[in-house]
Amino acid sequence: MAIITLPYHYLERLTGVDRNLIISRLPMLGSDIERVEDDHVDVEFFPNRPDLFSVEGVARALRGFLGKETGLPEYRVNPSGMKFTVDPGLATIRPILGSAVIRGVSFDEEAILSIMGLQEALHWAVGRGRSKVAIGIHDLDTVTPPFHYLASERTRKFVPLDYEHELTMEEILAQHPKGRMYSHVVNDFPRFPLIVDDLDRVLSFPPIINGELTRVTTETRNLLLDTTGTDERAVRTAVNIICTAMAETGAVIESVEIEGMRWPDLSAAVRYVRTNDCNRLLGTGLSPDEMAALFRKMRYGATPAKEDLVRVEVPCYRSDIMHDWDLFEDVAIAYGYEQFAVGISPTFTIGKPHPVYGIGSLVRQVLTGFGFIEVIPFTLSNEAVMFTRMHRPVPDDVLRVMHPITEDHTLLRTDLLPLLLEICQLNRHRELPQRVFCVGDVVRGVDTFQKTAWVSIHPAADFTEAYAHAEAICRELALPFTVGESEDPAFIDGRRGDILVNGNPAGMFGEIHPAVLNAFELEHSVAAMELDLRALPGYPGSPGTP
Numbered sequence: 001m002a003i004i005t006l007p008y009h010y011l012e013r014l015t016g017v018d019r020n021l022i023i024s025r026l027p028m029l030g031s032d033i034e035r036v037e038d039d040h041v042d043v044e045f046f047p048n049r050p051d052l053f054s055v056e057g058v059a060r061a062l063r064g065f066l067g068k069e070t071g072l073p074e075y076r077v078n079p080s081g082m083k084f085t086v087d088p089g090l091a092t093i094r095p096i097l098g099s100a101v102i103r104g105v106s107f108d109e110e111a112i113l114s115i116m117g118l119q120e121a122l123h124w125a126v127g128r129g130r131s132k133v134a135i136g137i138h139d140l141d142t143v144t145p146p147f148h149y150l151a152s153e154r155t156r157k158f159v160p161l162d163y164e165h166e167l168t169m170e171e172i173l174a175q176h177p178k179g180r181m182y183s184h185v186v187n188d189f190p191r192f193p194l195i196v197d198d199l200d201r202v203l204s205f206p207p208i209i210n211g212e213l214t215r216v217t218t219e220t221r222n223l224l225l226d227t228t229g230t231d232e233r234a235v236r237t238a239v240n241i242i243c244t245a246m247a248e249t250g251a252v253i254e255s256v257e258i259e260g261m262r263w264p265d266l267s268a269a270v271r272y273v274r275t276n277d278c279n280r281l282l283g284t285g286l287s288p289d290e291m292a293a294l295f296r297k298m299r300y301g302a303t304p305a306k307e308d309l310v311r312v313e314v315p316c317y318r319s320d321i322m323h324d325w326d327l328f329e330d331v332a333i334a335y336g337y338e339q340f341a342v343g344i345s346p347t348f349t350i351g352k353p354h355p356v357y358g359i360g361s362l363v364r365q366v367l368t369g370f371g372f373i374e375v376i377p378f379t380l381s382n383e384a385v386m387f388t389r390m391h392r393p394v395p396d397d398v399l400r401v402m403h404p405i406t407e408d409h410t411l412l413r414t415d416l417l418p419l420l421l422e423i424c425q426l427n428r429h430r431e432l433p434q435r436v437f438c439v440g441d442v443v444r445g446v447d448t449f450q451k452t453a454w455v456s457i458h459p460a461a462d463f464t465e466a467y468a469h470a471e472a473i474c475r476e477l478a479l480p481f482t483v484g485e486s487e488d489p490a491f492i493d494g495r496r497g498d499i500l501v502n503g504n505p506a507g508m509f510g511e512i513h514p515a516v517l518n519a520f521e522l523e524h525s526v527a528a529m530e531l532d533l534r535a536l537p538g539y540p541g542s543p544g545t546p
Contacts, residue, residue, distance in 0.1 A: 002053055002121050007040045010110040014059035014248065016068055026058075029065055030333055047125045050237070051317040054118035055110075056245040064299040065334070072301030072313050075247050075266040080254035082145040089151030093186075094193045094206065096232050097149050098239040100264045101140060101254035102223040102246045111249065112216065118245060122238050126319075127207075131185045131405055133229035133238050134207025136195070138214030140222040143197040149228070152194035158202035159212040169194070169205055178209045184406065195226055223251075237319040239264045244317045268301060268313040271327065275308050278328045284335065294334035295327070355540045356450060359533055360439045363452045366476045370469060372437040372454050377419035379441070380409035385418050389519035391489040397445035412443040416453035417490070417530045421512070424457050425520045432524065433458030439533075453530040455512075457522065463495035463511045466527035470499065470509040473529070479536055481506070490516050491528075499531060506535035 008019040015022065019041075026033060026043055031052070034042040045052045052058050063069040080101040105111075119135050127133035157166040160176050167175060169192045173183040185207055186192055195204040202211040206228040216223070225242060229235045243253050243264050255262040275288050286294070288304035295302035301313030314321050321327060332340075353361070364374060380401065387394045395414065404410045413419060416438050424434060437454035456465060467483075474481050479501065486496040488508050496510030509529035517526065533539060 002047060002050075002125055003034055003042050003044045004053055004055075004058070004121070005040050005042050005113075005117065006055055006058060007110050007113075009039070010055050010114065011059055011062075014056065015062050015066070017062070017066060021066070022062060025062070025066060028333070028337060029061060048320040050122055050125045050319065051241050051244075051315075053121035053125065053241075054245045055114040056248040057118075057241070057317070060244075060248050061299060064297050067297065070296040071299070072268055072296075072315060073244070073248075073299060075244055075253060075316075077264065077266055078252065078254045079262075080256055082147070082254075082256050084147045084149055084256060084258040086259050087148070087150045089191060090149065090193060093151055093189045093191065094228050094230060096229045096235045097258055098225075098227040098235040098263050099147075099256040099258060100225045100239060100243050101256060102225060102243065103140075103221070103252045103254060105221055105223055105246060105249065105251045107216070107218050107220055109218065112218065115242075115246070118242065122241065126234050126238050127229065128405065129185075130182050130207035132231050133227060133234045135238055135242065136204040136206060136210050136226040136228075137216055137242075138203050138210065138224040138226070139216050139220045140224040141220075142214050143201060143203060143224070144199050146198055147203070147224070147226075148196050148198075149226075150194045150196060151191040154190075154192055156192075156194060156202075158205070160205070160209045161212050161215060163212060172205065172208060176209055182208050188407075193228060195228075233319075236264070237317075240266060240316045241319075244315070264316075266316045268315055269321075271312045271314060271321075271324070272305060272309050273312055273324045273327055275310060277324060278331055281325065281328050282332050282335070283340070286331070286335075291331060294331050297334040298330040300327075300330070355538060356533075359536055359539055360450060360452075363439050363477065363533065366473055367437045367439075367452070367454060369476075370472065372435045372456075375420070375423055375436045375438050376440070377413070377416065377423060377438055378409070379413055380411070381413045381419060382408055382410045385422055386411065386414055387418075389421075390415075390418050390516055391513065391519075395444070399443045399445065414442055414444055415530060416440065416442065416451050417455070417528055420453055420455045420528070421516070421520045421522070421526070424455060424522055424526070428521065428523070433461075450533040451530060452533060453528070455526050455528040457524050457526045459524050461511070461525045461527040463492075463527070466495075466509045466511060466529060467497065469527070470497075470507075470529045473531075474499065477536055479506075481535075486510065489513065499529075499535075501535040504535075507531035 032044040034044050084099055086097055123130050154170050155168050157168050159166050160172050173179040193206045196202055201213055203214050204210045204226055227235050227238050247253055275286060275291050279286055288310050292302035292304055292310050295312055303311050305311040398411050400411045420436055435456045439452045441448050442451050482500045484498040484500045486498040486508050488496055490513060491510035492513050498505050499507035507530050512526040512528055
């Protein structure tokens with residue numbers, strides 16, 4: 001969730017209504033009020049509404065919701081005559097660039113804080129911590145067009161924001177607070193993204209930091225927006241939201257030509273929705289005219305088209321509209337949740353736990369009864385943790401992430417035991433003994449099923465402890481089993497065993513091999529066990545997603 005600070009003075013100026021009315025109606029717009037202070041209110045919005053992450057965006061929505069200004073906001077885009085060139089070398093680094101010129105801004109401290117807050121909120125909600133999208137805002141009057149987006153040498157120097165002396169781009173990653181925070185996004189690239197003007201002066205090192213040259217102040221009147229990333233739709237969303245927010249303050253938006261394409265495009269998308277579908281979903285009896293009026297209240301363009309159709313123009317900043325039901329939700333908001341009749345649902349059902357979760361709950365009771373503490377490792381992992389450090393071969397049925405964001409999250413976990421050893425590695429500074437377990441989904445191919453695993457790390461951990469706990473746990477789970485000789489290379493030969501159910505392998509236990517301990521930087525012996533819960537009595541169905 002995003003929590004946005006709305007200063008009363010600035011919000012009242014943009015909406016034309018007083019703070020008491022704003023505070024009373026904000027929750028009905030689909031938000032939660034976190035704090036009400038003397039000079040501002042903090043409001044929480046859902047991540048799917050990044051257009052509300054600024055005072056300007058909230059003011060635009062409120063003017064419609066309160067009936068002050070309804071219908072589709074119109075944003076004219078004039079040509080600026082400015083251009084960007086894009087280095088082909090960025091294709092495998094950070095290929096997408098969006099831009100705009102914003103003229104006639106009038107910044108006071110509240111407006112600067114609002115646009116900075118919007119920028120950071122978009123980095124979080126749309127940009128995935130700047131890896132997917134990063135935004136730069138520059139004082140246009142300090143630079144000379146045309147502009148160039150380059151794949152630069154890592155040794156290039158410039159003065160980063162909030163510094164008085166030059167640093168190389170590598171030094172920025174090591175020394176600048178923003179560099180240390182976001183270095184993981186670019187550190188593995190042989191060259192770094194860089195934006196310069198026609199005099200080769202640095203505007204920005206995306207996605208890390210702007211140059212001090214283009215710092216925005218209360219004296220700034222004209223802006224250059226640069227938005228870089230790896231996903232064109234996300235970049236376009238960020239550009240549209242910032243441009244329309246600035247236009248709400250009276251600024252003029254101008255286009256920039258990037259490799260023959262003009263940015264931004266602030267035109268509306270057109271959809272047709274059926275009133276019968278909306279009425280059936282909401283339980284209302286709205287006519288096309290009534291529904292169109294509610295759409296206009298939510299800042300759409302809307303007119304009745306046919307007997308059962310409404311033509312809806314979706315504003316360019318509404319990136320959350322993907323289905324007709326997204327539009328019907330806004331109809332419900334405009335209609336007023338307080339106007340829906342309260343009644344008992346005509347459908348009566350009795351809920352009960354899924355058998356898989358009942359088995360998981362039983363496993364948790366047993367393991368906590370034996371003194372283990374539950375942990376919840378990540379679902380995504382990587383080949384090094386899952387297989388290389390465990391000295392296990394990579395199976396053919398690993399489900400990999402097609403476009404991983406980092407090298408740490410490249411596949412879905414196939415086992416739980418490696419993740420528990422990784423947790424032990426992260427907690428080496430904690431006192432011993434440590435006894436932890438987890439229960440959860442694993443994926444093999446396209447099949448999802450459940451496993452449990454536990455580890456016990458302390459100087460005296462050995463095969464005897466592993467065998468004793470394995471036997472006791474299986475007994476408590478009413479699992480009839482036999483022990484067979486194991487060949488799992490993650491365990492010490494002669495100090496390992498397979499758990500066999502009806503002659504089929506269902507798990508393993510034993511003492512972790514020293515080579516595996518070294519790979520996880522563990523200094524003490526580890527007793528461990530992993531069990532496939534499909535072997536337990538009552539587990540539903542055949543292998544696959546339950």
